[in-house]
Amino acid sequence: MYRAKIEVSLKPGHSDPEGQMTEQSLKELKFSANKVNVSKVYTITFEAKNKQDAQQTIEEMCKKLLANPTKDNYTYTIEEEK
Amino acid sequence: MNVVNVEDVRVLVMRVGGTNCDAETKRAFDELGAKAEVVHFNEMAKTKNLLDYNALVFPGGFSYGDYVRAGAIWATGTLTRLKADLKQFVDEGRPILGICNGFQVLVEAGLLPAFNGISEIPEATLATNIPIGYRCKWVYVRHENRGNCIFTKNIPKGKVIRIPVAHGEGRFLFSKEKEEEYLQKLIDNDQLVFRYCNKDGEPANGEFPTNPNGAYYDIAGICNPSGTVFGLMPHPERAFYGWHLPDWTKTENVPEYADGKLVFESVMDYLKKRF
Numbered sequence: 001m002y003r004a005k006i007e008v009s010l011k012p013g014h015s016d017p018e019g020q021m022t023e024q025s026l027k028e029l030k031f032s033a034n035k036v037n038v039s040k041v042y043t044i045t046f047e048a049k050n051k052q053d054a055q056q057t058i059e060e061m062c063k064k065l066l067a068n069p070t071k072d073n074y075t076y077t078i079e080e081e082k
Numbered sequence: 083m084n085v086v087n088v089e090d091v092r093v094l095v096m097r098v099g100g101t102n103c104d105a106e107t108k109r110a111f112d113e114l115g116a117k118a119e120v121v122h123f124n125e126m127a128k129t130k131n132l133l134d135y136n137a138l139v140f141p142g143g144f145s146y147g148d149y150v151r152a153g154a155i156w157a158t159g160t161l162t163r164l165k166a167d168l169k170q171f172v173d174e175g176r177p178i179l180g181i182c183n184g185f186q187v188l189v190e191a192g193l194l195p196a197f198n199g200i201s202e203i204p205e206a207t208l209a210t211n212i213p214i215g216y217r218c219k220w221v222y223v224r225h226e227n228r229g230n231c232i233f234t235k236n237i238p239k240g241k242v243i244r245i246p247v248a249h250g251e252g253r254f255l256f257s258k259e260k261e262e263e264y265l266q267k268l269i270d271n272d273q274l275v276f277r278y279c280n281k282d283g284e285p286a287n288g289e290f291p292t293n294p295n296g297a298y299y300d301i302a303g304i305c306n307p308s309g310t311v312f313g314l315m316p317h318p319e320r321a322f323y324g325w326h327l328p329d330w331t332k333t334e335n336v337p338e339y340a341d342g343k344l345v346f347e348s349v350m351d352y353l354k355k356r357f
Contacts (some may be wrong), residue, residue: 015296017214063203065158065210068151068190070257072206 002046002054006076008067009039042066045081054078088115091353094135098123098129098156103142103181106319107307108348111139111321116313116353123159133165137177137355140184142248142317149189152208152251153186161191168193169200177232177349180350184312185303194313196306197267197354205264208315209253212296220328221294223276223302223316224283230272230309242283243276244327244342245316247302252295252315254302265299276303276314318342 010016019036026033042063048054058076067074093111095118097104098151099278104120121130132138138169146155160168172178172193180188186208188194192201212215222244224236237243256264268274277300278286278293286293286300293300303314321342330336 011258014209014255015212017210017212023216063152065154068154068204068207070204070255071209 001081002048002051002078003009003081004042004046004054004058004076004078006042006044006045006058006062006066006074007039008042008062008072009037010071011073014071040066051078051080054080088350088354089117091116091137092135093118093137093139094126094132095120095139096123096126096140097121097141097143098145098159100145100147101141101143101183103183103319106317106322107139107141107181109198110319110322111350114346114350116350123156127163132164132171135176137179137349138171140178140180140187141229141319142182142184145183145187148183148251151186151190152249153183153190154181157187157190157192160187172306172311175308175310176253176299177352178343179233179349180311180321181315181317182247182252182315185315186251188311188313190328193311194306195264195268195273195304196311197264203238203258203280207255208251210251211294213250213254213290216248216250217252217294218246219244219291219294220244220282221292221302221316222279222287224279224280226274226277227305227309228272230307231275231305231312232309233305233312233345233349234275235351236348240283242279242281243321243344244281245318245321245342246283246328247316248320249295252297254295254297254304255313256298258316261298266305268301271307272309273304273307274301275305275312276301276316278302292315318345322346 015033018038021034024034093116095104095108108118225241305312321340324337
């Protein structure tokens, strides 16, 4: 069993209205928030034959559903669960 | 299947959990004499044949709660369970309409803009509105198509129509590195259909609120290269009758129908001639 943590975030240069609104709200609360970016984190447990197979599966998940390459970047870590 | 009479036109209005514009969309087609059916996607995939229908609509709403990205889950499900039939549907020139969330589905499924056929990965996106927020208001869009889009054949090029939007993720975008190239393709292939504009037809040039969501090049609707798959963020089914207009109670001589009817009439005319 493997556990992956995938972070999907906006590519550089794309506007992040959710981040901007959050930044504004934090400032209204008197926090010093210079820049806020919002990303999504998916934690997925799944079966795979080995680490390489697990990585391939996660790549496919990202490409087929979790990220739209027009605007999204993704990074992930994979750990084997014992 | 052949359509002999208008009542033989079978339109599939597909829905899933979160769809909320199916009834209005069916009514618009029914008003023009077609036989529209609202069918849940699961029922469709399990017990019905997509190819029994002449036209397919992905209506507006919030399919699967807009989880992951608006339209992404429905798009993935459709491609997994109906891919071969869907490809045949498109190849045979049967019309597919995506309204609002339906437009998001078509883009996520690679059915739009589909520069080189149905694409494996999305070539565009409908991102979070700028300014952020759910925006429900009447806007103006200008018809830009030169005759390719079968859903707007009855709308003269340059005509300004009044129509409502209601969405939180409607900012049409291409990837930064390809936006100029893809825009040129849209124009060259006659895939650009509607742009947000002011009431005189001048482009919004990205300015809010004339452009209600920050869409690139004020894009409100596009079609595929063959003009038979069409997606738009505004809701033609909510601008169908004269009494849909926001100021109809204050207007003398309210028209029987509003501008959105032109979209449904255009596709019905195509279906009557084509099948």
